Amino acid sequence: MSTTAPELKRIHHVAYRCNDAKETVEWYERVLGMTYTTAFAEDKVPSTGEDDPYMHVFLDCGGGNVLAFFELPGQPAMGRDPNTPVWVQHLAFEVADEAALLAAKAHIEAQGIAVLGPTFHGVFRSIYFFDPNGHRVELACNIGTxxxxxxxxxxxxxxxxxxxxxxxxxxxxxxxxxxxxx
Known part of the structure; x- marks a missing residue:
């Protein structure tokens, strides 16, 4: 039997866990200008039938990209993989150019958030900071030819x-x- 890989259109959404859905939505709206679009709340997981209440929120990042979060009050407190350095797992978003990157840095710092960078990566520059859940966030602008x-x-x-x-x-x-x- 011959098969063909699917023709993907885009990433539908990427989901992470959060400590507090409302706080997370408000932070991403205020700090990164995302638009809160959708929420699903269930007491049972549709795919498995498990009893595990959750709130699943979706934020429009622009360009058809969606970032989602799950708040899971019935699960142990959030953690991170202790064997993976904190700089490895991150969410990276593109901004238009270096001027937009520097303006974003000023805006984020004005929110009382520590920002690292800009950092040179050859064909792009980035800044880094953390969301209220401890997820590392990167903003990058392409500078390559x-x-x-x-x-x-x-x-x-x-x-x-x-x-x-x-x-x-x-x-x-x-x-x-x-x-x-x-």
Missing amino acids: PEQYAELKRVAPLMLDEWSQTKRAPRHAEWLHKDPNA
Whole structure:
């Protein structure tokens, strides 16, 4: 039997856990300008039938992208994987350009939120901060040229193969590490 991979249209939504649905919705509206669109609340999980009350909230991030959260009052307190560094798991959103990134940083800091960056990543710059649930959030703006993105696409398979063999950072795109503004 032959099968074909599905033709995906977009990410429908990405869901994370939150401590308090109302606080989370208000924070994402105030800090990042997202629009709260939908909520589902159930006492039983539709897919499994388990008795586990939840509130599932959805926020429009723009461009057809949706970020969702679950508040699970019947479950143990939220935690994070202690074996994964805090900088690894994060939500990243794109802003238009460096001016928008710096304006966002000023807005977020004015909310009393500590912001790290901007950080140079070769073809984009980012800032980082945490939401009220402890999720790390990144705002990024692309700064690369079409030629740089084409080169990254070209070397991606080479880098993955080398990484798979050595577990050390391949240097096929060494130019990425040279910040022209530094």
